[in-house]
Amino acid sequence: MLARLPVRVRLTLAFCAAMAVVLAALGAFVYVRMGGELMRAVDLDLRARAAATAGALAERGRAPLEAGRGLIDPDESFAQILLPRGEVVETTPAVAAAPMLSPAVTRSVTRPVFSVRRVAGVDDPARLLAVPVRLPGTVPRSGVLVVGAPLGDRAEALHRLLLLLFVGGPAALAASSFAGWLLAGAALRPVERIRREAAAICEAEPGRRLTVPPTGDELARLARTLNAMLTRLQEALEREQRFVDTAGHELRTPLALLRAQLELATARPRGRDELEAAVRCAVAETDRLVGLAEDLLVLARTRQGRLPLHREPVLLPRLLTEAAAAFYARAEADAATITVRTPGAAQTTADLDPVRLRQILHNLLDNALRHCGPEGPGVITMSAERTDDAVVLQVQDQGRGFPPALLTDTPSGTDTDGLGISIVRMIAAAHGGQMSLANLPSGGALVTVRLPVPTRPASQAGSGALSRGRA
Known part of the structure; x- marks a missing residue:
């Protein structure tokens, strides 16, 4: 009650x-x-x-x-x-x-x-x-x-004293209770002020914050805690808005191209070769839409918690070759060349999530092909190196490079680096690793992804060597 x-x-x-x-x-x-x-x-x-x-x-x-x-x-x-x-x-x-x-x-x-x-x-x-x-x-x-x-x-x-106590006691109690009511109101007045300020903060003023009293007491700590919470909420809303903007931008281009190809194919009677070319373009754009949908699902899953991983032994040379083969047709159409540098015969197996690793390579290749230089064929180089405790993946191109702001600013996830780079960053973070971006002095961009891998027991080293032999 x-x-x-x-x-x-x-x-x-x-x-x-x-x-x-x-x-x-x-x-x-x-x-x-x-x-x-x-x-x-x-x-x-x-x-x-x-x-x-x-x-x-x-x-x-x-x-x-x-x-x-x-x-x-x-x-x-x-x-x-x-x-x-x-x-x-x-x-x-x-x-x-x-x-x-x-x-x-x-x-x-x-x-x-x-x-x-x-x-x-x-x-x-x-x-x-x-x-x-x-x-x-x-x-x-x-x-x-x-x-x-x-x-x-x-x-x-004693009887007169007792009478005075019975008369004056309730009066003193009533007076002290009224004083307590006023004191409680005065103590809660700053809380009410903080509540009014919090209620006044709306979407139109996301940067507004509560006034922190200079008392250094519990109310000041409450105001600082609420301001920190408002800052986190603002950052979450901004990330959500950037995510929506980036997703809309990424989806708009393939959808427009797919619509244009289909409208062009049905605008007038076409020959077999023209129809096949239109269908191939539509298939390519559809594949790109599928990849974007998978990337969006990855982002959605990371917003509810850490991205789940399913580690298993992965053959790095085979993974790089398969990833490059998926982009050969597109690279040929863009007058680009994909070169794969596989690691040496030793230590080519690593305990990683193959599905997430394939997403890293596909996103980096897609980003490199979209930003290759317009003059002459571009060369895209993929490499992987296994050390004792990590796998280092690198994708290098001869395109325009990254904007200077992207190289100096704190990574935001989905603001200026694009959806593909955001996916790579999140997958690397899920593995406990990191991604770095750099522009080469000779021109072009270099993306380096370092993924720590758990140390495998000596009893499992033989099975990895047999798998490499079969590969």
Whole structure:
């Protein structure tokens, strides 16, 4: 139930409960302390009266109550002198009806003793002080001097204090709760300001951020955390927008070419050779669309998590040769030449994902063919080298090279480097490797992909050598 209440109400209730406990404890302390102080004052008065009466008894040798009657107020104080058997030797009129102490208690008094008792003739409970004394006479006798005072005034003072506590306590609790309500509102006001600023941030102002208070406390950390989250969201939205833009740009060209080839083939009657040429062009553009669709699927899968890999032993020479063979027809049409440099006979097998590795080579070859120089046939060189812990793939062309901004800026994934380069970068990152771009001094571009490979146990080295022999 409390969890459904607003935070300000919950804070006020918690503050009110804490103040109620504090006020109750403080009231109890004051009440007990006040009662103790009043009782201490009564005891001091009784001690003074007992000392004065006992002194008068020792000095004058006669009954002290008769000698010092003016010192005793019959309405507020009273006294008796008792024998050990309980007989009353002397008494004040207020308590003359009966002894204030029983014979058993009187015989047990050997030192000053305080007690609270009901005394005949006194309406309120009385505080008594019993002191052993020596009675004057021809034969000295032992006796007990009992002085007392009613506790009615003390009880009345405590009653008034309790009444004040019951009246002032709730008032103080209400005032403190109202102060807690105001304090909670003041504490939550910066949170409300941050909420309003966050609500005001819209798609039209993606770069707007929350104001960080200069307090350095939890609110400042909250504002910084929300700003960091907004930055990540903005970057994600920008990447998404760049991805959509790049995908649209990449898909628009093959679709337009495919449509143009089909419209040209059906515009007028064509011969067999012309129809075959149109169909081959349509097939080539269709293959390109299929490759783009596969690349888009790769990007979509990486947005939901790390790109899954299925590692297995891969023969690098065969993989490079098959990748080049898939582009021979297109290279011939573009007056380009694809050269494959296979590694040596040793260490040509690596544990990689063959499907992803083929995607790397296909994207790099496609990028090289699209950017070959317009004058003369271009030469595209593919190579692979296996080291102890990595495979290094390189694709070099004689085209225009990469834009300077692409070589210096932080890789963005899908903004200026194109969809194919983005796929290569993501697959390399999934393998734990990296891709680097460079322009050659003699002209052209060089793409280097380094893919770490796990170290194979010695027991598996023989099987790799047999596979290479069969290849």
